Amino acid sequence: xxxxxxxxxxxxxxxxxxxxxxxxxxxxxxxxxxxxxxxxxxxxxxxxxxxxxxxxxxxxxxxxxxxxxxxxxxxxxxxxxxxxxxxxxxxxxxxxxxxxxxxxxxxxxxxxxxxxxxxxxxxxxxxxxxxxxxxxxxxxxxxxxxxxxxxxxxxxxxxxxxxxxxxxxxxxxxxxxxxxxxxxxxxxxxxxxxxxxxxxxxxxxxxxxxxxxxxxxxxxxxxxxxxxxxxxxxxxxxxxxxxxxxxxxxxxxxxxxxxxxxxxxxxxxxxxxxxxxxxxxxxxxxxxxxxxxxxxxxxxxxxxxxxxxxxxxxxxxxxxxxxxxxxxxxxxxxxxxxxx
Amino acid sequence: xxxxxxxxxxxxxxxxxxxxxxxxxxxxxxxxxxxxxxxxxxxxxxxxxxxxxxxxxxxxxxxxxxxxxxxxxxxxxxxxxxxxxxxxxxxxxxxxxxxxxxxxxxxxxxxxxxxxxxxxxxxxxxxxxxxxxxxxxxxxxxxxxxxxxxxxxxxxxxxxxxxxxxxxxxxxxxxxxxxxxxxxxxxxxxxxxxxxxxxxxxxxxxxxxxxxxxxxxxxxxxxxxxxxxxxxxxxxxxxxxxxxxxxxxxxxxxxxxxxxxxxxxxxxxxxxxxxxxxxxxxxxxxxxxxxxxxxxxxxxxxxxxxxxxxxxxxxxxxxxxxxxxxxxxxxxxxxxxxxx
DNA sequence: GCCCAAATCCAAAGCGCTTTGGATTTCACC
DNA sequence: GGTGAAATCCAAAGCGCTTTGGATTTGGGC
Numbered sequence: 001x002x003x004x005x006x007x008x009x010x011x012x013x014x015x016x017x018x019x020x021x022x023x024x025x026x027x028x029x030x031x032x033x034x035x036x037x038x039x040x041x042x043x044x045x046x047x048x049x050x051x052x053x054x055x056x057x058x059x060x061x062x063x064x065x066x067x068x069x070x071x072x073x074x075x076x077x078x079x080x081x082x083x084x085x086x087x088x089x090x091x092x093x094x095x096x097x098x099x100x101x102x103x104x105x106x107x108x109x110x111x112x113x114x115x116x117x118x119x120x121x122x123x124x125x126x127x128x129x130x131x132x133x134x135x136x137x138x139x140x141x142x143x144x145x146x147x148x149x150x151x152x153x154x155x156x157x158x159x160x161x162x163x164x165x166x167x168x169x170x171x172x173x174x175x176x177x178x179x180x181x182x183x184x185x186x187x188x189x190x191x192x193x194x195x196x197x198x199x200x201x202x203x204x205x206x207x208x209x210x211x212x213x214x215x216x217x218x219x220x221x222x223x224x225x226x227x228x229x230x231x232x233x234x235x236x237x238x239x240x241x242x243x244x245x246x247x248x249x250x251x252x253x254x255x256x257x258x259x260x261x262x263x264x265x266x267x268x269x270x271x272x273x274x275x276x277x278x279x280x281x282x283x284x285x286x287x288x289x290x291x292x293x294x295x296x297x298x299x300x301x302x303x304x305x306x307x308x309x310x311x312x313x314x315x316x317x318x319x320x321x322x323x324x325x326x327x328x329x330x331x332x333x334x335x336x337x338x339x340x
Numbered sequence: 341x342x343x344x345x346x347x348x349x350x351x352x353x354x355x356x357x358x359x360x361x362x363x364x365x366x367x368x369x370x371x372x373x374x375x376x377x378x379x380x381x382x383x384x385x386x387x388x389x390x391x392x393x394x395x396x397x398x399x400x401x402x403x404x405x406x407x408x409x410x411x412x413x414x415x416x417x418x419x420x421x422x423x424x425x426x427x428x429x430x431x432x433x434x435x436x437x438x439x440x441x442x443x444x445x446x447x448x449x450x451x452x453x454x455x456x457x458x459x460x461x462x463x464x465x466x467x468x469x470x471x472x473x474x475x476x477x478x479x480x481x482x483x484x485x486x487x488x489x490x491x492x493x494x495x496x497x498x499x500x501x502x503x504x505x506x507x508x509x510x511x512x513x514x515x516x517x518x519x520x521x522x523x524x525x526x527x528x529x530x531x532x533x534x535x536x537x538x539x540x541x542x543x544x545x546x547x548x549x550x551x552x553x554x555x556x557x558x559x560x561x562x563x564x565x566x567x568x569x570x571x572x573x574x575x576x577x578x579x580x581x582x583x584x585x586x587x588x589x590x591x592x593x594x595x596x597x598x599x600x601x602x603x604x605x606x607x608x609x610x611x612x613x614x615x616x617x618x619x620x621x622x623x624x625x626x627x628x629x630x631x632x633x634x635x636x637x638x639x640x641x642x643x644x645x646x647x648x649x650x651x652x653x654x655x656x657x658x659x660x661x662x663x664x665x666x667x668x669x670x671x672x673x674x675x676x677x678x679x680x
Numbered sequence: 681g682c683c684c685a686a687a688t689c690c691a692a693a694g695c696g697c698t699t700t701g702g703a704t705t706t707c708a709c710c
Numbered sequence: 711g712g713t714g715a716a717a718t719c720c721a722a723a724g725c726g727c728t729t730t731g732g733a734t735t736t737g738g739g740c
Contacts, residue, residue: 006696017720022698032718047455052462053396054696057725062393064441071427076644077625078427080420087411087418090444099462101404102442104430115387122392122439228626229598255626258569258598262635265605285417286568286595295602304416346726357690362728372688394726397695 003046010048014039025050064099065089065314066123068113070130071106077226078104080255081282081303082129085151088307089127096315098124110137118144125318127151127310132195149314151306153327154197160325162317164310168198168280171299171332172205175250175278178297180213182340184248184276187220190235190260192252194224199252202280206250219244227252232259240267248340251279254287257296261339276340280332294337301332343386350388354379365390404439405429405654406463408453410470411446417566418444420595421622421643422469425491428647429467436655438464450477458484465654467491472535489654491646493667494537500665502657504650508538508620511639511672512545515590515618518637520553522680524588524616527560530575530600532592534564539592542620546590559584567592572599580607588680591619594627597636601679616680620672634677641672 004010011021016035024031024039031039043049056062067089069082086100093100101123105113114137117123125147128137134156141148142159149162172189179187189206192199203222210220221239225231232251239246240263251257257279264271271277281289281298289296309328316322344350351361356375364371364379371379383389396402407429409422426440433440441463445453454477457463465487468477474496481488482499489502512529519527529546532539543562550560561579565571572591579586580603591597597619604611611617621629621638629636649668656662 007698008696018697019699019721020719023719026698030718035718047459049456049459050698051397051696052460053393053400053402054725055698057391057393057397057695057727058697058699060393060698060725067442076427078423080423080624080626083418083420083423086442087416087444090442094443100442102407102426102430102440103434104427116389119387119389120392228628230628230631261602284420286420288568288570291570347728348726358727359691359729360689363689366728370688375688390728391726394695395728397697397725398727398729400695400728 004042004048005046006048007050010042010046013046014042022050062122062124063097064101064123065093065311066101066103066117066126067129068110068117068126069102069104070110071104072226077228079130079227080286081253081284084282084284084302084304085129085307085310087285088302088304088309089311090307092308092311092315096319098315111140114140114144114146118146125149125314127314131197133197133200135197147314147318149310149317151310152198155200162313162325162327164306164313164328164330165198166301166306166330166332168201169205169208171280171301171334172202172250173209174205174334175280175299176206176209177212178334179248179250179276179278179340180209180215182248182276184246185215185219186244186246187215187248187250188235188239188246189220189222189250190232190252190256191222191224192227199224202252221246227256229255229259229262232256233263234259236260236263237267240264240269246275248276248278251277254279254281254284254289254296254298257339258287272339278340281335289335289337294335295339297337297340298335299332300335301330306330344382344388345386346388347390350382350386353386354382362390402462402464403437404441404463405433405651406441406443406457406466407469408450408457408466409442409444410450411444412566417568419470419567420626421593421624424622424624424642424644425469425647425650427625428642428644428649429651430647432648432651432655436659438655451480454480454484454486458486465489465658467650467654471537473537473540475537487654487658489650489657491650492538493541495540502653502665502667504646504653504668504670505538506641506646506670506672508541509545509548511620511641511674512542512590513549514545514674515620515639516546516549517552518674519588519590519616519618519680520549520555522588522616524586525555525559526584526586527555527588527590528575528579528586529560529562529590530572530592530596531562531564532567539564542592561586567596569595569599569602572596573603574599576600576603577607580604580609586615588616588618591617594619594621594624594629594636594638597679598627612679618680621675629675629677634675635679637677637680638675639672640675641670646670 004013007018011018021039024036128150131150131152131154135154138157138161153163153165223235251260260277261271269275279296279298281300282303344353347358351358361379364376468490471490471492471494475494478497478501493503493505563575591600600617601611609615618637621640622643
């Protein structure tokens with residue numbers, strides 16, 4: 001007999017009904033331990049596992065989580081932070097048998113992408129990446145009745161929603177204060193794109209610290225841009241050429257900080273001496289900034305951990321049918337390095 | 341009447357059979373243009389699209405491509421190169437209505453992950469990432485009869501398979517020769533992990549050029565490691581401390597090159613003057629190395645483009661039922677920068 | 681008006697699983 | 711040995727779609 005390839009054949013082969021085999025495999029109590037063993041062995045021997053397409057249709061659950069990653073219209077960039085975030089989330093999904101569906105979607109296609117995903121019901125829930133201020137996706141998803149968790153938050157949004165975020169305002173406040181306490185009076189923040197919620201919060205924390213210490217508006221600068229290495233480089237170059245160059249720079253990511261360092265050393269200055277740099281550190285695996293005395297002083301928060309927590313929150317809200325929304329706020333850790 | 345949510349309700353609502361509505365939506369010729377319009381309008385109005393779970397079961401095609409990304413056992417890293425690769429592939433999938441299933445799998449779970457994926461048939465094909473020398477996944481996938489394309493190649497493997505690779509041997513040969521022609525006689529290659537196929541080929545190209553120019557074995561060094569920024573930094577530090585420090589360094593990626601540069605400038609040396617650096621450049625969106633005179637001299641090959649080509653090859657081999665295997669070899673482009 | 685092919689539509693089977701509702705067997709207990 | 715509950719198993723319906731095979735309608739040519 002050819003190796004049984006589906007439930008029908010397998011159960012015929014075993015002299016059992018499909019019901020019994022299905023129940024045996026899915027751990028139902030209505031089947032004796034003896035036959036369960038027999039079923040398991042046969043399944044293993046013939047390398048059988050239930051067709052996921054059929055299983056999903058029968059159960060009505062697609063057992064997959066969608067990650068809809070927005071693509072910047074112009075530059076088609078995928079933030080490398082994303083790789084580490086996914087890696088955290090993926091581990092959690094695997095535990096519960098969920099698949100991870102990745103979809104890169106251009107800004108102007110977002111609404112249709114989410115709506116289609118909901119009406120075709122090929123995901124049980126989604127993760128919202130890179131929320132903007134007043135992000136319309138949240139309202140949309142609530143109205144679509146599709147469970148979701150936002151990685152970050154969106155100020156201005158009235159509705160309740162699940163989110164996992166790092167306390168950007170607070171950590172950038174603390175970081176700025178740290179620099180001020182070191183004696184710096186000319187500061188610059190090299191920030192992300194201004195419509196991003198996290199960038200807004202960082203900028204708010206930055207300015208709150210400046211206000212608290214009475215630093216005037218013409219003694220600091222804030223730049224905005226996609227957080228690439230060249231962006232860090234070019235912004236710093238411009239800052240250094242200004243009439244009142246900053247003595248301390250806050251970088252919105254380690255990658256940006258790499259560009260900042262390049263500009264500083266290219267200008268013949270010494271990092272941590274002529275000019276201080278403090279960065280936000282997502283603890284990216286390809287840019288570890290650790291050791292006894294790390295290169296950069298940072299405020300660190302593992303984005304991989306955020307990924308794991310996001311996945312966890314999403315799965316539990318799906319499986320417990322929670323209507324109650326939850327927010328998880330992570331606190332970044334201050335790490336003294338050589339750059340301040 | 342409540343908004344129709346499935347085929348049955350929609351066709352009842354329209355006074356048509358499910359067959360006709362299904363055919364109208366799927367563009368079959370057996371339905372008049374008039375009713376097709378009527379169906380389309382209703383579908384749009386009620387925001388109906390066929391349930392993907394049911395569609396997939398009925399058609400027997402899961403309309404998804406799996407990307408199985410190996411995770412380094414120890415460090416749990418996800419290469420940021422991956423983000424750009426995916427972004428290229430994703431665009432191609434979207435064109436043909438395929439979903440992208442992302443699965444991070446630890447080395448020791450690879451066999452079971454692939455086997456399970458095949459027996460549950462929840463993907464129509466897979467992309468193999470980061471092939472090693474003599475990679476066992478190729479044989480496995482061939483025996484599982486699951487269409488696949490390898491991003492890279494695997495020397496030592498006898499069987500035929502689809503692949504998309506950049507000509508690493510040739511470009512590292514050329515790069516090395518370029519450095520030798522500039523007068524360098526002490527060279528170092530900061531390479532990837534030694535069991536990786538691409539690393540082996542790069543090392544081969546490097547050594548072929550050295551041999552061709554009669555450079556002795558003690559006049560060059562090759563290091564191996566996970567291609568992170570700190571790896572580039574530490575390797576370079578060690579090289580600089582040696583008795584015969586290299587005058588030129590070949591870096592296996594732009595990210596490594598960032599670490600190399602850090603070590604060089606930290607040592608008080610000037611990049612491109614005291615020491616030359618030439619890197620492989622995947623054209624990562626967050627590390628663009630362009631402009632009039634790019635920072636680094638590089639051999640460049642867009643990994644995003646490789647992603648697109650990989651996806652294209654995979655889809656066409658799935659849809660045309662090709663048994664004929666195909667290899668696509670990309671040539672890297674030499675770009676003169678400031679670092680040599 | 682008639683005929684036949686083309687155009688248009690439909691009823692029902694089937695994809696491979698889960699699950700309902702019920703039938704049959706086992707077994708401890710009196 | 712008889713009884714009833716627990717244990718064990720099964721037939722059949724159903725998930726929402728596609729697709730086969732056939733029925734019905736339309737329309738051009740004589």
